[in-house]
Amino acid sequence: MRSESMGTVRRILCVFPRYTPSFGTFEYAYPLAGVQAFMPPQGILLIAAYMPADWPVRFIDENIRPASKEDFEWAEAVFVSGMHIQRQQMNDICRRAHAFDLAVAIGGPSVSACPDYYPSFDYLHVGELGDATDDLIARLARDPSRPERQVVLKTADRLDMTKFPIPAYELAEIKHYFLGSIQYSSGCPYQCEFCDIPGLYGRNPRLKTPQQITAELDKLLECGIMGSVYFVDDNFIGNRKAALDLLPHLIEWQKRTGFVLRFSCEATLNIAKRPEILSQMREAMFETIFCGIETPDPVALKAMKKDHNMMVPIMEAIHTLNSFGMEVVSGIILGLDTDKPETGQHLLEFIDASQIPLLTINLLQALPQTPLWDRLKKEGRLIEDEGRDSNVDFRLPYDDVVTSWRACMGSAYEPAKLLQRYEYQIRETYSKRLNMRTPQQATWSNIKLGLTMLRNIFWKVGVLGDYKWHFWKFALRRLARGQIEYLISSMLVAHHLIMFARDASRGRQNASNYSIRLREASVPAE
Ligand code: SF4
Numbered sequence: 001m002r003s004e005s006m007g008t009v010r011r012i013l014c015v016f017p018r019y020t021p022s023f024g025t026f027e028y029a030y031p032l033a034g035v036q037a038f039m040p041p042q043g044i045l046l047i048a049a050y051m052p053a054d055w056p057v058r059f060i061d062e063n064i065r066p067a068s069k070e071d072f073e074w075a076e077a078v079f080v081s082g083m084h085i086q087r088q089q090m091n092d093i094c095r096r097a098h099a100f101d102l103a104v105a106i107g108g109p110s111v112s113a114c115p116d117y118y119p120s121f122d123y124l125h126v127g128e129l130g131d132a133t134d135d136l137i138a139r140l141a142r143d144p145s146r147p148e149r150q151v152v153l154k155t156a157d158r159l160d161m162t163k164f165p166i167p168a169y170e171l172a173e174i175k176h177y178f179l180g181s182i183q184y185s186s187g188c189p190y191q192c193e194f195c196d197i198p199g200l201y202g203r204n205p206r207l208k209t210p211q212q213i214t215a216e217l218d219k220l221l222e223c224g225i226m227g228s229v230y231f232v233d234d235n236f237i238g239n240r241k242a243a244l245d246l247l248p249h250l251i252e253w254q255k256r257t258g259f260v261l262r263f264s265c266e267a268t269l270n271i272a273k274r275p276e277i278l279s280q281m282r283e284a285m286f287e288t289i290f291c292g293i294e295t296p297d298p299v300a301l302k303a304m305k306k307d308h309n310m311m312v313p314i315m316e317a318i319h320t321l322n323s324f325g326m327e328v329v330s331g332i333i334l335g336l337d338t339d340k341p342e343t344g345q346h347l348l349e350f351i352d353a354s355q356i357p358l359l360t361i362n363l364l365q366a367l368p369q370t371p372l373w374d375r376l377k378k379e380g381r382l383i384e385d386e387g388r389d390s391n392v393d394f395r396l397p398y399d400d401v402v403t404s405w406r407a408c409m410g411s412a413y414e415p416a417k418l419l420q421r422y423e424y425q426i427r428e429t430y431s432k433r434l435n436m437r438t439p440q441q442a443t444w445s446n447i448k449l450g451l452t453m454l455r456n457i458f459w460k461v462g463v464l465g466d467y468k469w470h471f472w473k474f475a476l477r478r479l480a481r482g483q484i485e486y487l488i489s490s491m492l493v494a495h496h497l498i499m500f501a502r503d504a505s506r507g508r509q510n511a512s513n514y515s516i517r518l519r520e521a522s523v524p525a526e
Contacts, residue, residue: 001163003134005052006141012055013075013102014048014171016041017082017089018062021500021509024360026178028496032456034449037063039181040174042232043108044081045167050129052137059171062089072100076144080121081108084367087117094120103146105136112200113369115152122146127155128186128201129164161186161206166216169223180220180229180261184213184246188235190268191371192292193304194333197234199369205238210249217253221260226446228287231265236289237277247280254285258440264288269309272317278324282434289321292331296350300338305371318354325433327425330356334408335364335394335401344404351412355428357421358493361408363390363401410505413497415467419474422490426478430486450488457491467498 021027025038041061048057058074060067072078078097082090087110097104098120106118107125115124123139125132132153139151174180187205188197220229237243250263263286271277271289293314294306301309312320318328332347351359366373366382376382381393394401411417461471471491478487503509 001050001159002165003050003052003137005054006137008141010055010140010144011074011076012048012051012057012079012140013067013071013077013097014044014057014059014079014081015067015093015097016044016059016061016063017080017086017093020085020089022085023362023497023500023504023509026493026496028499029178029492032453032460032492032495033178034452034456035178036176037061038177039179039230039232040167040169040172040177041081042167042181042183044079045169045172046129046164047079047081047107047133048168048171049165050133052141057168057171059168061172062093064173064176067093067096072097072102075100075102077140078102078104080104080106082110083108084110084114084117086110091118091120094118098146101146103140103144107133109196109200113196113367119150122150124150124152125155126152128158130155130158132156133159158206161208162212164208164212166212166219169216169219172223174220174223174225179227179264180225181232182213182216182220182229183232184208185233185236185238185242188238190235190306190308192294192306193375194364194367194370194372196367196370201234205233205235205242207239207242210246213246214249214253217257217261221257225261226449228262228264231263233265236265236267237271237274240274240277243277244280247277247284250284251280254283254436258438259285259434259436260438260440261285262287264290266290266292269293269314269317270311272312272320275320275324278321278326281326282324282432285434285436286326287433288327288329290329290331291317291321293328294331294333295336295338295343296346297338297343300336303338304336315354318356322425322429323432325429325431327358327429328354328356330354330359332359332361333364334361334405335390335392335396337395339394339396339401341396341400344408347408348411351421355421355424357418357425357490358497359412361405361412363405364392364394365390366392406505406507409501413501415470415494415498418494418497419470419490422494423474423477426483426486426490450484453488453492454484457488457495461491461495465495 019025030036048059051057060071080090080093090106094104103122105123105125106121111118111124112126115126118124123136125136132155135153185205185207187201187203189203191198267289269291295301296314298310301307321328366376376392383391383393389402462468465471475487500509
């Protein structure tokens with residue numbers, strides 16, 4: 001559903017800020033995949049779709065190109081949305097829009113948690129889509145000029161997710177993204193100490209209907225999506241019944257469209273206790289699950305209130321997911337209060353034993369509106385210093401923790417070790433996947449895309465790369481076994497991990513996805 005027509009027409013420019021390069025956004029894979037950005041941003045495309053039908057909306061993702069002078073001259077108001085990591089870039093967009101005397105509104109998770117971060121914006125939209133959004137639209141309809149002082153609009157009455165319009169995917173250049181994105185639910189029933197999801201989105205997951213999801217998938221296909229679509233839900237099994245309701249529809253959709261897409265999602269590791277969910281996920285072609293394992297140390301899991309990770313022994317849970325054809329991607333945190341000097345070494349042993357190729361290893365960061373933030377504030381252990389990689393005063397010396405992080409990154413992503421883990425996944429996990437070959441997959445555009453990626457991989461890694469001998473050992477086995485698809489998918493990710501980890505181990509990358517240490521220069525105003 002859209003907002004109602006207001007009788008006046010306003011031109012709205014929606015700008016999504018650039019990401020600071022991070023481990024989880026795969027920048028090094030883009031030249032190989034021929035794309036320019038990570039995923040279409042759900043939040044701001046949803047807001048774009050919610051605007052009154054007669055309001056022209058333009059969407060710019062600054063990860064693809066900066067908003068231009070012409071964009072700002074066209075607009076009557078500017079909307080911005082993003083996460084903490086994009087804070088500097090959001091403030092920069094505001095500055096550029098003000099140079100054109102435009103009113104600028106900001107929404108999304110960062111401003112909802114920390115309105116104080118954004119003193120220059122004209123409108124702060126705090127909370128989710130709802131009455132605050134309607135109020136903002138009504139105010140702009142009455143008068144699009146900049147208000148005299150900042151106006152803060154807080155959502156008290158959230159729009160039911162079953163009434164959400166389909167995000168305006170048609171405004172995004174879908175083919176320029178590494179992954180597609182979609183959202184079925186919002187919120188998570190758990191309360192891990194470091195996580196801001198329950199505080200921001202609630203503990204009782206809210207849901208769209210399965211029909212909304214299949215309609216969104218249809219639209220993504222129309223917009224040219226190929227490859228993989230990521231369910232950005234905070235926890236895909238936050239409501240297990242809802243997951244079970246959705247999966248038959250996804251399977252049906254895949255059958256109807258010829259299994260043209262692969263899915264991935266985030267879920268708690270206790271999904272391993274639900275074979276009835278896992279077998280349907282396999283049928284729907286879920287191929288990757290991101291699990292916040294955080295640490296293999298049970299004492300640490302208990303301390304951070306993530307006991308649910310121990311409902312099944314961690315290694316057993318990983319093998320169970322692998323047995324349903326799903327590769328596990330793991331979040332890992334270093335710098336926990338329970339860490340010891342040998343924690344880094346234990347992590348490397350865990351990586352060897354689990355054979356997980358991709359682990360996002362971050363330093364602990366205290367996010368506002370989390371129990372961790374409250375505890376550390378009480379203990380006087382929050383440090384606001386933009387020169388640091390974390391705002392936490394660790395129990396271990398800061399330099400030791402950062403050195404341990406760099407050493408883990410350097411070791412875990414040595415090309416030989418990483419490609420050996422992919423070798424294991426191909427043998428033990430990918431072989432369990434549904435092997436669907438349909439005519440719809442063999443379109444000319446798919447074949448052309450595959451050939452282009454293969455050429456890029458051979459040239460940029462196999463010829464120009466500096467780990468080419470490891471690459472060719474891995475690649476020749478794939479070629480001999482006809483595993484071209486696995487060669488492409490593994491190398492896109494592996495190349496990013498190897499290059500990013502190399503920078504990280506030399507101190508050229510942030511140690512936290514959420515780090516306030518913002519290294520990038522802002523996008524220059526045009
Ligand atoms: S399970 Fe995941 S989403 Fe839920 S509270 Fe814990 S970290 Fe956050």
